[in-house]
Amino acid sequence: MDQPFDRDSLYVLRATMEAHAVQAGLPEGRTSDLVLAVHELATNVILHGSGAGRVRMLAVDGLLRCEVIDSRATAATRETPPWPYEYGHGLWIVRSLGDLHSVTRGPGGTVATIGFAVPEAGRPSFRLLQHERDGTVTLRLIGDLDQTTSGDLVAAVQALLKVRAAGRLVLDLGGMTYWDSTGIAALLSVQERVSAVPGAALTLSGLSGDFRRRLDALSFQPLSYDEPAG
Template identity: 50%
Template structure:
């Protein structure tokens, strides 16, 4: 996790003196104060605005959870009131959760436990920073908007080999692909006492927390079989780090399905 205090949206906004706007100039799509009594309306407003801005449903849920957890910490562990802003710039939705009344507050004291809300808020975004200064505390979370054609939901394809099976995914690892992955894994483990499975993620173009949950469930289902093993392949380094942080158990990974073959003995 990177914790720096750079407010990129405000920095860019201060430098845009002309009326013309390019892709790097931020556009404020939501600015809303909050307190203890307005956390629910904040969630509803956030969801409506970020879906309208083009964030897929699954990632919009991730964004709402992130901002809600940050706002909750302002309410219960900070000054009690704050401001949430969403900026759109250069293919990114940037969320800022500010607590102007907590300039002397130690953000390291926020309660962070594995699997709890604030832990997820730190690892669900594509980039997360937090810092305190004279103007208060500011947490910033970036969520990348999908590129053209990148959000077609993956259709799992299961190939059975002599020693194991390979589940190939080509598209978005999202809330639509998740139940198909779970069904394919369930079919495999129900008919194989010693299930060996490779899930190839090399062609995954986008993801959300529902897709990550499907991988965790697959790991659990395969581990329940006799001598079962699940191997993930084709993970980008950043995604592997994110998955390691969010999963309660470590995954076995290899670069390609070919490099995972030796892990599965022939029957």
């Protein structure tokens, strides 16, 4: 995909991105994340840049790579340091959602790049396996944690809290195969619900270092983990 945009064509751009992302194999929830992120970058071009630009989308090595280009030139090409952003603002959202993000500026303009990993086919169906040992209840999540399954996780934790008003709950995410922003929201919601119950505590295990850093950046309160960050 290679499409120009301006203030009057953002709707068409969003629809085109959605169609291409789905065709490339990105699940529905992550497609929504991609559309939101690219829309934020394009809006920055319109409000703070030249007012118009292009979006290029390319599937490369399991990654759906989107480049938002503002053709207004700058003096020299360079890779910028990590993006400056404020909590809750557009660039903060973009950086939180994407699996890859960078900005380069030069004579050809500014290129903001964001990438989304395309999941492998044949992923296992969503399951929650529960077992208890020495007073600790462990919920092991297998499969995708997304807009289809996140409600099941929240409901399972709510049911446990009704039966066990106190105690330690371990949420094992080692079997999680894919996620979207709805899944992250579900994890943060579970943390808030457990924290609101006196004597209850939630510990997360089986997370990659990257996913843990995302949660830490998005959470309003400290999260507890079974292992150090990788």
